[in-house]
Structures are given as C-alpha cells and as structure tokens.
Amino acid sequence: MDAATTATMLQVLRDPAGVPSHPLIFQVLMVLTWVPHIFLVNLTFGSALMALYAFNRREEPHWQRLSEAMTKVAKVGVSLLIVLGVAPLLFTQTIYDPQWYASNVLSATWVIVFIFTLIVGYLAWFAFYFKNHGADSPAWAGWLGGFGLAMFLLDGFIMHILAYQGLFPDQWLEWYAPQGQVDMSGTSIHAWQLPRYGFFLAMSATVFGLFMLAYADYFRVRADRPADYLAFVRSLGARIAVVGAGLQLVLLVWWLIDVPARLGMWSNLLSWALLAYLGVLLAATWLARGGQPGQGYRLLALGAGMAALVAIFREALRMAYLQPFNYNVLDYKVVWDVPTVIMFILTLLGVGGLMGGFIITAAYKSGRVQGMYQADATLQRLATGSLASTIIWVVAFLGTGLWIWLRNN
Amino acid sequence: PGKGIVSDLPLVEAKGVLATHMFVPNDLRVITAENKLRVGEFLTKTLCTNCHSIEPDAKLRALPDRFGFSDDPVMIKAYLDGALFHGKIPYMPKLPLPEAEREAIAAYIASLSKGQQPLLAARQITHEGVR
Numbered sequence: 001m002d003a004a005t006t007a008t009m010l011q012v013l014r015d016p017a018g019v020p021s022h023p024l025i026f027q028v029l030m031v032l033t034w035v036p037h038i039f040l041v042n043l044t045f046g047s048a049l050m051a052l053y054a055f056n057r058r059e060e061p062h063w064q065r066l067s068e069a070m071t072k073v074a075k076v077g078v079s080l081l082i083v084l085g086v087a088p089l090l091f092t093q094t095i096y097d098p099q100w101y102a103s104n105v106l107s108a109t110w111v112i113v114f115i116f117t118l119i120v121g122y123l124a125w126f127a128f129y130f131k132n133h134g135a136d137s138p139a140w141a142g143w144l145g146g147f148g149l150a151m152f153l154l155d156g157f158i159m160h161i162l163a164y165q166g167l168f169p170d171q172w173l174e175w176y177a178p179q180g181q182v183d184m185s186g187t188s189i190h191a192w193q194l195p196r197y198g199f200f201l202a203m204s205a206t207v208f209g210l211f212m213l214a215y216a217d218y219f220r221v222r223a224d225r226p227a228d229y230l231a232f233v234r235s236l237g238a239r240i241a242v243v244g245a246g247l248q249l250v251l252l253v254w255w256l257i258d259v260p261a262r263l264g265m266w267s268n269l270l271s272w273a274l275l276a277y278l279g280v281l282l283a284a285t286w287l288a289r290g291g292q293p294g295q296g297y298r299l300l301a302l303g304a305g306m307a308a309l310v311a312i313f314r315e316a317l318r319m320a321y322l323q324p325f326n327y328n329v330l331d332y333k334v335v336w337d338v339p340t341v342i343m344f345i346l347t348l349l350g351v352g353g354l355m356g357g358f359i360i361t362a363a364y365k366s367g368r369v370q371g372m373y374q375a376d377a378t379l380q381r382l383a384t385g386s387l388a389s390t391i392i393w394v395v396a397f398l399g400t401g402l403w404i405w406l407r408n409n
Numbered sequence: 410p411g412k413g414i415v416s417d418l419p420l421v422e423a424k425g426v427l428a429t430h431m432f433v434p435n436d437l438r439v440i441t442a443e444n445k446l447r448v449g450e451f452l453t454k455t456l457c458t459n460c461h462s463i464e465p466d467a468k469l470r471a472l473p474d475r476f477g478f479s480d481d482p483v484m485i486k487a488y489l490d491g492a493l494f495h496g497k498i499p500y501m502p503k504l505p506l507p508e509a510e511r512e513a514i515a516a517y518i519a520s521l522s523k524g525q526q527p528l529l530a531a532r533q534i535t536h537e538g539v540r
Contacts (some may be wrong), residue, residue, distance in 0.1 A: 017414060
C-alpha cells in the first residue's frame, strides 16, 4: 500500500468520536504512565530469574533467603505491572488506536494466548511461591516457577509484537491478505525485532540489579537481616547492574543499526542522549561494585531516569516510523469535554495521590520494622486523607451520574 | 450528530463496502462470476461474523441455521433486500448494501448449506411421512 493511501487509511481508522482534551495531554500521560509499568516488568523478569537461580542453590542459606525474597518480589511485581499497565494501554488505544487495534486484530489469537498464558503462568508462580520455603523445598516447584517465568517472557514478547506491528501500516493489508488471500485466523506473527526485545530484557538485568542495591540499603535497619546477607545482595546487585547496563548499550547500538536508516535515528538527539545516559549508568554501577552501602536509592533513581528516557526515546521512534504516513497525534480530532478532564485530574491527584501515597508509605515504613508496626502521625493523616478522598470520589462519581440522569428525565 | 460523528451508511449505500473498505484485496474490489463466492465470503465474514457463526453446526446464531439451511440464494437475498436493507430488525443494524454485494453474500451463505437437509424440505418429508 502506498504512503498516501496508508495515510488515508490511518485517518479513517481513527475513532470518529475524537479525544476529550488536547492530544498532547494523552501523549505525555501515555509516555509517563508507561515508565512505572516497564520498570515493574523489568523488575519482575529480573527477580523471577534470580528467584529460580537462587532456588537451585538453596542449600546455601544466603541463596535460599534470596530465592524466597525474590519469589515474593516477582509475585507482587506481576500484580503491580498489570495494574500499572492499564493506564499506558488506555492512552495508547486513545491516540494510536489505528495502530494498536490493527495490530491486535492481525494477531488476535496471540492476544487471547496472552491472557491465558499470563493466568496460567501466574498460577504456576504462586505454586512455586507456596512451595519455596526452606532448603528442602521440592525440586518440582522450581520447574513450575520456570514455567511461570517462561510464560511471562512469552507475554512480554506478545506485547512487543503488538506494539511493533503497529509501526508498519503500509504492510497491514499484505499481512491481512497475503497474495490476495484473506487470512482471518489471527494466528500469524508478522513482525518482530530481536534487538528491541533484547534491549528490554537487558534492561531487566539493570533495573533488577539496581533494585537489589536499594533492597540491601532498605533492610539495613532490620536486625533480622544479617549484614553479611545484605553485603552479599549488594555485591550481586552491583555486578548484575553492570552487566545489564553494558548489554543495554550494545543492544541499543544494534537496535539503532537495525532501525531503517530513513528514520534518521542516528541524527536524533534522543538516541545519543540515551546512549550517553547508559554510559553514565554503566560507570555509576561500575563504581558501586565495591559494595559500599548507602548508594542504592540514588542508583535506583538513576535507573528510573533511564526508564523515563527509554520511554521518550520509544515514543520518538514511533513518531519517526509513522511520519512518512503523516500520522501525528497532535492533529487528532478533539471534542472538548472539560468536566470529564477536570474529574480525571482530580481523581488522579486526589485519590491516586493520597491512596497511592498512603499504600506506598505504609509499605515502606512497616517493612523497616521487625514485628508489629505502629503507624505514626503522618501515616495516620495519610490514611484519613485517602479514605476521605475515596468517599468524596464515590459521592462525586455517583452524584454526577444521578444528577445527569435526573436532569435528562 | 453527537460528537460530530457522521454515519457511514449513506456512503456504503451509494458505493458499497468493496469500494470503501480499506482492507479489501484488489482482486475482490470488482465482483465477477469467478470471484463471486470469495467476495461473498469476505463480505459475510467482515459484516456478519461479529455476531454470527458460519459453520452449519455452530451454536452462535449460525447463519445456515438462521436461513433454515437453505441453499437457495434467491430466498436468502430476499431477506437482505428487505428487512435487513431497510433496518426493520430491532436487534440488527440496518445494512443497505448494493445489489451486487447482496447477491454475492446470498450466494456464499447458500453455499454454506450445501449438502445439508433444508429445514423446509425436512418438514415436508415428515408431513408426508405422517400422511
């Protein structure tokens, strides 16, 4: 399909209802909300692999303790990455709906496979979690855990192809009807890119390594976490982060070489910014190899910055892929719906900020105390605030619905 | 119209699906005696299979079953020409397709019931059997 027809097709496939506020808001929120999602995807991959590796060395106390802890991290990680994956998914399907839906329909079977393998994989991980206690845990539990991780990796790959196929609208018709023969099965995978998927796997090593450094610092105040265990974790984390950052650098170069030259990514400032940032991250993790305590949070924040830069780079890349077809989210039809936008922002800040803040603060503070945790005044105020904001939200939400219903009757 | 959404139906009625749908393979854009069944299959799968199965023994409002397993395109097309064309079915959308596209769909749906015992004929046999 030629570029002009493809451009028309993309416009036709857009939602005729438009978006309820300026598309730039959606684009910025899509990039921002994707950061915590991918960060947790990375953390889950890394912690799951470490849990399994450490499980195989469970006769040694440090490894056994680490395996149990990382099994829990991966368990919570999957849950959070799903919850935090909803927002970027919704923003994507709002401004990139032609790309997202076309890709999903072309590989529809894999979209359904994604759901089932995620459920089965997560159940397998839970079985591993229930059985992974002590040095004499049964070996079969490890196989279940391995199956779980394999399913998570498959799901990551499915998400990769769904995002990637959306970048080639000029090829959709050929994929849909190769040589004029319509294939409605949805069983085919039409496009994928090894360096791109590999980059995110390498990023999992980096993020997980940095997480281990922060984990070791976090538990310094707990008497039941021996200093030699934390030093072991810290040293391991630093080495993993170094390997991860190095691999990311290599894979980013490969990725940039693999991307069509016409996109001009070598002359894009963001490509160089990301390469430079990864270089700094590699140097910072290299210096942390000594295992000195107290750098974990700083390095983890550096990792979060890297994820944010990756998110921006990924969006710039998508814009470059779609530029020949004149696809620009900023010219999306807008049907302003100011009350909805205000309610969204208030909900995000009010309920999201207070409730999210409360949960994170409670988890952070209670984890640092051995045994029963007694909430301090700040946490109590946050608890009251989050409860109040939720009640106000429910009243406002139902009240608005009732008001509109009564007004229209 | 709400949110400035304009209905596509007048365009479909004037030009048909084959001329306006972005994903139609080129050799199906114009109906010929050779490709008629393939066009019918494409249109049926595109327009009907969101709600209807097409296999004769399927359970989800299967099209052969809904047309009494008829293999008569004329009978099937009468439905597409009438109630469906004018949107007289409360639970189905209006579908004002051009004549040639209705013919192709009817031919395809009829072909799905080839080798099946039409419901109407089956009733006659039973009736005769009783008599």
